[in-house]
Amino acid sequence: MQQPETSPDSATLLEIIRTQTEIAKAGLDLGGVMDLVARRAQVLAHGAGAVVELAEGDEMVYRATAGIAEPQLGLRIRSQGSLSGLCVRERRILMCADSETDPRVDREACRKVGLRSMLVVPLNHQEQTVGVIKVVSPEVDAFSESDVQVLGLMSELIAAAMFHATQFEASELYHRATHDALTGLANRALFYDRLRQSLTQAARHEERVAVLNLDMDGLKPINDGYGHRAGDAALCEVAARIRQACRKSDTAARTGGDEFGVVLPRVAHRSAIEQHCDRLAERISAVPLHFDDHRLPLGASIGFAIFPDDGTELDALLEHADAAMYASKRTRKAAR
DSSP states (O other): OOOOOSSOOHHHHHHHHHHHHHHHHHTTOHHHHHHHHHHHHHHHTTOSEEEEEEEETTEEEEEEEEETTGGGTTOEEESTTSHHHHHHHHTSOEEESOTTTOTTSOHHHHHHHTOSEEEEEEEEETTEEEEEEEEEESSTTOOOHHHHHHHHHHHHHHHHHHHHHOSSOHHHHHHHHHBOTTTOSBOHHHHHHHHHHHHHHHHHHTOEEEEEEEEESSHHHHHHHHOHHHHHHHHHHHHHHHHHTOOTTOEEEEOSSSEEEEEEEEEOOHHHHHHHHHHHHHHHHSSOEEETTEEEOOOEEEEEEEETTTOSSHHHHHHHHHHHHHHHHHHHHHHO
């Protein structure tokens, strides 16, 4: 077991203060705050990965991930029988020295992430424990008392952000944590969550699911030529046009700076998805955005993948959709 100092050193405390400043800049973007804290918690608490999990019904959902836990974004585990669920119920810090021998943990979930030890701290919002922040390691007995204190401080930063992001009910907190603050679309974490759920349902009922990857064209020239206010307006308009093309059962998300994704459950044939992508591209580019007496052209390159035709695993499907999107972008550039 590590034997560092029993309390965080000055450099670590300074980094926590810097994190607090970045959280303040993020404002109401709670999803962005959770991503930031997961990344910083991993480093400052000497883990190989970190997760922010929210308690939703009888499940714990991975809403932000870093390090070795990053591929599991959107993962759902049963609250009962997991250390995270126990942490929520008991509202106290819990440590697992070895997941292979600790009866409190979900061993299958631990193996999926690749962890052997972990440190779990409750996240409190308005007198209610709404989730946990967890740092993990593939090594046995990896965490010290100093790491406990660091993670406790990081959990307080998220709690403060939760308080400022929403002083309303848990449903508002959930919305802030799962939606993009600028466009109002689902964020990357909710996109992965919905995609995982759709794939599970499709496998059970022998259905098809399509996942679309969209890359907005021309955001950098808009930002450079007209300022970031114009760029934000263009992003919001593209998001609105994507949303208008979606069914109630679809999930449209902003997954990165100028990147969007759509989950389309229960689709029929590849030709129907190809036509849908063509119509969506036309909808996005049909009318320029009017901004401060300027006409800003909008456009997007779109690629897609279909489960199970193009793969049965989440990562393989996203890679296929990404490759198709870049092929579309090259074709569009060549046609100009």
